[in-house]
Amino acid sequence: MDKLTGKTSNRQRSRRRWPQVSAGLATLAALSGCASTSGQPAIVTQSAIERAESETRRNANLYSDFAIARYASLTLDAETALDNYSDIFERAPDTQIAADRAINIALSTAETERAVEIAKQINTESSELSDTVRLTLAVDALVNHADDAIPALLAEPWENALQGSIARTIAAWLILPDDPEAAIAQQSNAGESGPVLSRLSATFAAIMKAQTGREDEALADLAELWENYTRTAIGAELEARMQANNGDSAAAIERIKAFYATIGLHTELATLVDEIAAGVVAPVQPLNAREASALFAYSVAAILAEQTSMIDVASLYFALSLHLDPGLDRARIMWADGLLANERYQDAEQLLADINAESRYYIRAQSYIADAAESSGDADRALDLLEATILEQRSRSLSLQYAAILGRTAQYGDAERIYTAMIEYDGKRQHKDWRAFFGRGGIRMEINDWRGAESDLRVAAQLRPNNARIKNELGYGWLERGLNFDEGLSLIAEASSLDPQNSLIMDRLGQAFYQMGDYEQAIIHLENAVAISPSNPDILDHLGDAYWQIGRRLEAGYQWQRAADFAADESAQKPFLEKLENGLEDVMSDRPETEQVG
Numbered sequence: 224m225d226k227l228t229g230k231t232s233n234r235q236r237s238r239r240r241w242p243q244v245s246a247g248l249a250t251l252a253a254l255s256g257c258a259s260t261s262g263q264p265a266i267v268t269q270s271a272i273e274r275a276e277s278e279t280r281r282n283a284n285l286y287s288d289f290a291i292a293r294y295a296s297l298t299l300d301a302e303t304a305l306d307n308y309s310d311i312f313e314r315a316p317d318t319q320i321a322a323d324r325a326i327n328i329a330l331s332t333a334e335t336e337r338a339v340e341i342a343k344q345i346n347t348e349s350s351e352l353s354d355t356v357r358l359t360l361a362v363d364a365l366v367n368h369a370d371d372a373i374p375a376l377l378a379e380p381w382e383n384a385l386q387g388s389i390a391r392t393i394a395a396w397l398i399l400p401d402d403p404e405a406a407i408a409q410q411s412n413a414g415e416s417g418p419v420l421s422r423l424s425a426t427f428a429a430i431m432k433a434q435t436g437r438e439d440e441a442l443a444d445l446a447e448l449w450e451n452y453t454r455t456a457i458g459a460e461l462e463a464r465m466q467a468n469n470g471d472s473a474a475a476i477e478r479i480k481a482f483y484a485t486i487g488l489h490t491e492l493a494t495l496v497d498e499i500a501a502g503v504v505a506p507v508q509p510l511n512a513r514e515a516s517a518l519f520a521y522s523v524a525a526i527l528a529e530q531t532s533m534i535d536v537a538s539l540y541f542a543l544s545l546h547l548d549p550g551l552d553r554a555r556i557m558w559a560d561g562l563l564a565n566e567r568y569q570d571a572e573q574l575l576a577d578i579n580a581e582s583r584y585y586i587r588a589q590s591y592i593a594d595a596a597e598s599s600g601d602a603d604r605a606l607d608l609l610e611a612t613i614l615e616q617r618s619r620s621l622s623l624q625y626a627a628i629l630g631r632t633a634q635y636g637d638a639e640r641i642y643t644a645m646i647e648y649d650g651k652r653q654h655k656d657w658r659a660f661f662g663r664g665g666i667r668m669e670i671n672d673w674r675g676a677e678s679d680l681r682v683a684a685q686l687r688p689n690n691a692r693i694k695n696e697l698g699y700g701w702l703e704r705g706l707n708f709d710e711g712l713s714l715i716a717e718a719s720s721l722d723p724q725n726s727l728i729m730d731r732l733g734q735a736f737y738q739m740g741d742y743e744q745a746i747i748h749l750e751n752a753v754a755i756s757p758s759n760p761d762i763l764d765h766l767g768d769a770y771w772q773i774g775r776r777l778e779a780g781y782q783w784q785r786a787a788d789f790a791a792d793e794s795a796q797k798p799f800l801e802k803l804e805n806g807l808e809d810v811m812s813d814r815p816e817t818e819q820v821g
Contacts, residue, residue: 384416517548657686726756
């Protein structure tokens, strides 16, 4: 089921216009010996044969380039795919499928200007424009104030539900200044294809009401949407800001707390909290058509980006939102987050580089860039970047990240000193930050200071009793040392329930049963962990150990080989390869070997 439209998900129908190779081949075939209609041998000139052969070679080259482009896109080589699709379109302007794919790739890789350039080259008289092309041209027309071109580009029907909802939103906001009633009605129905789009459209209709003097209706609509689980940061921020401006700061804070509890922290809401605390709350800022359409496209992209596998589709809408509003840094942050989740570190860094130091998203951008650097194997660059930013911005979150990277690179003494300095600083102000205690507890476990680690983790658990990571770390610390066994196992099980998609917690639960000798139960949890993180060498190694213990030797070897394949370097491969060579030293010698594959 498609999350946005509510329809059964199948690939969007496209009007395929393949390179016109058949005419050239037919010509060549006709010239190579067919009889004339009179029954006499056809007289064929050499130049005609050469023209036919040239056409055949041209079309063969088109097919070759198309195959290369298709393969490149499948292997995530976006640059090669884009270059080849663009080249095909330039040489054969009637091949709109190549143009469509080039535009999609250009948008998904943040090359929006190139996407627009390709879209403008399509012959609108001879080609029926795809939804993506129409929306791209409409967005660019809005950006460049080409108002006369917009109505035809936005005209119904729209096969793509997502793009149709954005098109209707643009149309609605364009008429808002002159006809608010019609605009609100059109915006309310912009997402007619499914429940999520419908509720998102209702949120933007409430924004229209708020900025056209109908605040009470807007507040009622937003409250109803919240109760119906349409909990967007845009809607929550608008509702809380109106409440605060109406003198009900308590209700505003409650809405923000509820958002934090159910969805998570958000920069725009944090800014509003600061305004409320300072007693100076800015009024609701009216949106123009470009800004509102950018926010709507961003919202569509953000919903898609929640599913890691949908980042390429989401990227198209992130790109359009930023073309409409280049200052929409929240879109850059959300887009980069999706790219990082898909291990596209360089793409994420390039995107985040456009967020300047004056942006309220700058700190998070620097954090993500450091994440990308560390994940790419350059922890030193990550540390240098964080250190420079901390000196400039004095950010606690970046300081915590800096200490965590020090710990992951075995610089335990420096990491412990940073955490301790934070804890002592907070202590003088009667404050405790669970993150500092949790971080120091992890470092102390690494240096075998269990007493200190346990103390820190207990404090962290008191401060955040429902935190899965803390429960996991403390519970496993006990089990590793043969302490508080039942309580430790219970803590890890609770952690897994709180965060069922966390492969590391699932792995810890599997290891706990492994230590108990309950290998069958261990395998259940370890297989689940591998399903979540199929390329984590440590989890693969643990699953291999468990398989070995019950005699599934071939499967054990397969997992150890995979662990070696995914290991960072030869040094990391060594223990896995040794197991492949010798097996586990403590395996019972009379355990039967099986060849089952489960």
